Amino acid sequence: MRIAIFTDTFHPDINGVARTLKHFTTYLDDQNIVYKVFAPDSHSNEYVSTHIRRFKSFSFFLYPECRLAFPNLFRIKSELQQFSPDIIHVATPFNIGLCGIYLAKKLNIPLVGSYHTDFDYYLQFYDLQFLSKILWKYMNWFHRPCKKLFVPSNETLKQLKQQGFANLEIWSGGVDCQHFHPFYDKKTVREQYGLSKKYLLTYVGRLAPEKDLKTLLAVAKTLPSEINEQIHWLIIGDGPQRDELQNEAPENMIFTGFLKGEQLAEFYSASDLFVFPSPTETFGNVVLEALASGTPAITANSGGVKNIIQTGVTGYLCEPGNVQEFVIAILLLLENHSLRKQLGLEGRNYALTQSWNNIFANLLWHYSKVIDEPKIQKYA
Structure with a gap:
């Protein structure tokens, strides 16, 4: 399996999305699964990997740790064709994510997405509630092409169902219990x-x-x-x-x-x-x-x-x-x-009970279902 991940935040950014994706790519490394991450540049240059393609960017005002990038679509298309992924995973609804959705359609690559941040709830803390309807329309439009949309909790799943989202699956967070434990002095x-x-x-x-x-x-x-x-x-x-x-x-x-x-x-x-x-x-x-x-x-x-x-x-x-x-x-x-x-x-x-390994193995199983679906339909 070859996986392309499009995200507007990635390690060493400090937020839940970036940390979850870093855990995921570490798991993919351990499993010898080939992947490529398309992401904005970071404030820090401490993490360099041949698996990551970075783009110039600036901070998003509602969430400064999430960055708006300036990707070169033609260059990404060329790199993506050369990489030849089996599936594209779009993790965020900004510029890089939009590139992922566009290229999945253009190159006929199976597409999945994940929903990590409740931007609608954020609006009330910035006195921007009047944007709620526009935001939900955009989120629906953005995620509609996804064969599966992964959400981190049952509460989020219920919320998105009420907003008319489809193809929802739970992809919860995990924790490294060897690193986080009660036995420090x-x-x-x-x-x-x-x-x-x-x-x-x-x-x-x-x-x-x-x-x-x-x-x-x-x-x-x-x-x-x-x-x-x-x-x-x-x-x-x-x-x-x-x-x-x-x-x-x-x-x-x-x-x-x-x-x-x-x-x-x-x-x-x-x-x-x-x-x-x-x-x-x-x-x-x-x-x-x-x-x-x-x-x-x-x-x-x-x-x-x-x-x-x-x-x-x-x-x-x-x-x-x-x-x-x-x-x-x-x-x-x-x-x-x-x-x-x-x-x-x-x-x-x-x-x-919340092992990252089990959580990511389940995610890969869902990937396989999405990848195999066109083949099953072809021979049905």
């Missing part, structure tokens, strides 16, 4: 970074309006002072709201910027709770990473996160934006060590 991690207070509460993600970090700040300020004095908040990530949030944040809140690798995994493991108020997730990769690290998650009861968190088993789901519900859940778990430990164990057990 928590005491050493805390000492190394001067985290001396009793509890460590962590958020990981973009610092942007659609993540509803205003609710997180309100929660931190609403907790009783006698508890707050025992808490260190760790805000891991970066984005357009960082300066504003830092100016408004309480003194016990530390902003680290983006972290990755073992350092990120250590912080997950050392944390007592993972607090994630974002209502806009189609899946919630960081939530699954927290569970793999044995850290219970308190999240917004919205989007794909609802399919990961089971209230009272692996964490707690709170009404989006409801500060009091988040506060109650945090206090319940901080004051009940045995419950917190039990939720951590259950979260780890759940994460162990």
Whole structure:
């Protein structure tokens, strides 16, 4: 099987789409499956591969980590014909994605797509709700040629069905449980970074309006002072709201910027709770990473996160934006060590069932079905 992937974001970009695709291409390398990625250039030149064709680009205003590229269509067509893929996978609905759809039609190559980002929900955080109908019309038009459209959760599948999308299949996220685990030396991690207070509460993600970090700040300020004095908040990530949030944040809140690798995994493991108020997730990769690290998650009861968190088993789901519900859940778990430990164990057990290898093997099976479909029709 030869796979061409068209995406407007890829490693080393830091977002869910880029990270998922990097896991996928690593899997393809391990399986000796030939692929080629067409993607925009990156802020960083740390990752170079002969499997990737990069294009000059600029940031998209709603999602700066997703870039709008300036691809040369004739050059891509020539490269694609030379590569001769069995299937094209379009992962994002911007310029590179449009090239993938056009060339799949032009060269009669089987086409699949994936839907990763709830841009419609994003609109309300940027006061652009009036664009909702136009956005859905575009998304429907963009994805209509796909023989299959992969979505990361049942919640997203329901949402797209209501909007008239067809050929939907679940392609959920996974987690590397050998990298994210509860067995890092928590005491050493805390000492190394001067985290001396009793509890460590962590958020990981973009610092942007659609993540509803205003609710997180309100929660931190609403907790009783006698508890707050025992808490260190760790805000891991970066984005357009960082300066504003830092100016408004309480003194016990530390902003680290983006972290990755073992350092990120250590912080997950050392944390007592993972607090994630974002209502806009189609899946919630960081939530699954927290569970793999044995850290219970308190999240917004919205989007794909609802399919990961089971209230009272692996964490707690709170009404989006409801500060009091988040506060109650945090206090319940901080004051009940045995419950917190039990939720951590259950979260780890759940994460162990979410293997990337199984998820990608299932995706390749769907690819094979799409590739074989014209042959079956021909001989039917």
